[in-house]
Amino acid sequence: MLPTLARLLVAPISLLVCPGAAFALMPLAQPEPFAGIDPGRSETFVGAWTIRIPTREMGIPDTVLATCERPVRIKAADETHIFYLGPRETEADAAMELQRLNEGAMWEPIAGGPSFFAFWVGQDLFYLYDEVPQVEADWGYPYIYTRCANED
Numbered sequence: 001m002l003p004t005l006a007r008l009l010v011a012p013i014s015l016l017v018c019p020g021a022a023f024a025l026m027p028l029a030q031p032e033p034f035a036g037i038d039p040g041r042s043e044t045f046v047g048a049w050t051i052r053i054p055t056r057e058m059g060i061p062d063t064v065l066a067t068c069e070r071p072v073r074i075k076a077a078d079e080t081h082i083f084y085l086g087p088r089e090t091e092a093d094a095a096m097e098l099q100r101l102n103e104g105a106m107w108e109p110i111a112g113g114p115s116f117f118a119f120w121v122g123q124d125l126f127y128l129y130d131e132v133p134q135v136e137a138d139w140g141y142p143y144i145y146t147r148c149a150n151e152d
Contacts, residue, residue: 030139031127037120039105040098042076045118045126048148049074056140068148081110102132118145 037044048071053063066072070087077083083092084107094111104119107128117129119142127142 030133030136031119031121033103034120034122034125037123039103039118039120039126040080040100042079042082042098044120045074045082045098046076047074048072049145050148052144052146054142054144062144065143071148072145082107104132106132 048068050067051065051072053065055062066087072087073085075083075085075092077095080098081095082098083095085092094109096107096109099106099108101117104117107116107118109115114130117132118126119129120126124147126145127139128145129138129142131138133139
């Protein structure tokens with residue numbers, strides 16, 4: 001009886017003491033789309049942005065790819081096309097066409113190359129994926145874009 005009781009207590013106690021191991025492999029659910037944003041319009045994306053890649057393990061910081069001091073800049077080429085400039089870029093490559101898809105937008109480079117999928121989750125926050133998430137676990141690997149307060 002005592003060994004059975006001990007086994008029943010060990011699992012819940014270990015989750016309380018060391019929750020990182022339990023949650024490290026849990027997939028993130030698909031986020032709710034943010035209402036009021038039209039992902040197919042370039043004006044929605046225009047601005048300066050930070051980028052980070054979230055970690056799924058407690059105690060390990062996210063990977064930061066761009067900061068407000070050195071942001072990614074997105075500019076409108078027209079109503080449905082954007083220019084994307086990395087933190088060190090002064091000129092954009094060819095524009096990307098925005099195509100509405102599944103409450104988000106595909107970014108299709110007009111000169112060819114890889115496409116991306118953007119999904120708005122807040123007024124100044126969207127997730128960017130290397131491809132359209134197909135299963136629940138795919139939603140857990142976004143590039144997180146947050147609009148900088150002081151846009152240039």
